[in-house]
Amino acid sequence: MVKLQETSPHSQKETPFLHKWDTAYRKNFDLYQKEIDKITYHLQRSQRGLWLTGSWLYPYLHQREFALLDIYKKKQILGKVFKEDIAGYQHINPSIECDLDKTFGAHWYIPKYGLGVGAGLFAVAHFFNIPYSFRAGLVLIPIAFDYIFRWNDVGAYHRSLQFLNWAVEYRKAIAQTEVDKKHFNVEGLKTYKQQINSKKPLLELYNDVAAVFYRENVEELKDK
Numbered sequence: 001m002v003k004l005q006e007t008s009p010h011s012q013k014e015t016p017f018l019h020k021w022d023t024a025y026r027k028n029f030d031l032y033q034k035e036i037d038k039i040t041y042h043l044q045r046s047q048r049g050l051w052l053t054g055s056w057l058y059p060y061l062h063q064r065e066f067a068l069l070d071i072y073k074k075k076q077i078l079g080k081v082f083k084e085d086i087a088g089y090q091h092i093n094p095s096i097e098c099d100l101d102k103t104f105g106a107h108w109y110i111p112k113y114g115l116g117v118g119a120g121l122f123a124v125a126h127f128f129n130i131p132y133s134f135r136a137g138l139v140l141i142p143i144a145f146d147y148i149f150r151w152n153d154v155g156a157y158h159r160s161l162q163f164l165n166w167a168v169e170y171r172k173a174i175a176q177t178e179v180d181k182k183h184f185n186v187e188g189l190k191t192y193k194q195q196i197n198s199k200k201p202l203l204e205l206y207n208d209v210a211a212v213f214y215r216e217n218v219e220e221l222k223d224k
Contacts, residue, residue: 004029018175024079032076039069067157071103074164078171085167096163102156114146 008022043065075081081100089096118139125135198205 002029002033015175015178017171018178020082021079021171021175024082025077026079028079029076032072035072036069036076039065039072043069064154064157067154067161068103071157071161071164074161074168077168078164081164081167085163085170088170089163089166092166093159093163096159099156099159099163103160111143111146114143117142 004026006023006026008019008026010019010022012019043062046062078085086096086100093099118141121138121142122135125138130138193199193205200208
């Protein structure tokens with residue numbers, strides 16, 4: 001197993017974000033590697049299965065574990081999810097925190113829908129004076145179905161994976177900007193803004209220029 005030193009070689013003063021990311025990566029690498037190894041081992045065992053059943057059932061009954069394997073690999077790269085990651089993604093998926101809670105079981109799940117349906121069925125059973133043994137079943141069955149549905153619902157896993165993929169690229173962009181900032185021509189940018197009499201951020205100026213080139217290229221194609 002790979003052993004990483006917890007001390008990041010990146011300067012906390014010159015590249016604070018990269019230092020923070022690298023430190024989290026090094027600190028939690030072993031934790032996520034254990035999860036990755038555990039899931040991989042279980043999938044390998046499931047593939048062999050009992051006699052011939054492994055090759056028949058293997059891909060279809062393990063979609064949750066396949067998704068979790070990809071998720072833990074991405075989370076290992078991130079080290080941990082930062083608040084700024086979630087804040088930057090919430091305009092894409094406002095419910096990303098709930099999806100992450102479902103994926104990683106951060107909070108104990110309360111089967112609200114199962115409890116509600118069970119309570120309603122219990123009230124109906126009480127009204128018709130059904131024996132208590134049947135009433136208990138009417139309460140427990142909806143709760144069990146609620147748990148089963150949540151366990152097999154991989155939608156939150158896929159949305160969490162989309163977020164983690166985005167977070168990796170988002171961090172790479174920030175870290176690259178930190179590393180290359182010493183090469184930026186700040187004075188040249190100030191002079192350019194004065195020449196065009198604009199106070200827009202650099203990204204907006206770039207988008208404006210890109211839009212002009214796009215329109216001109218489209219017009220040239222129309223003329224042809």
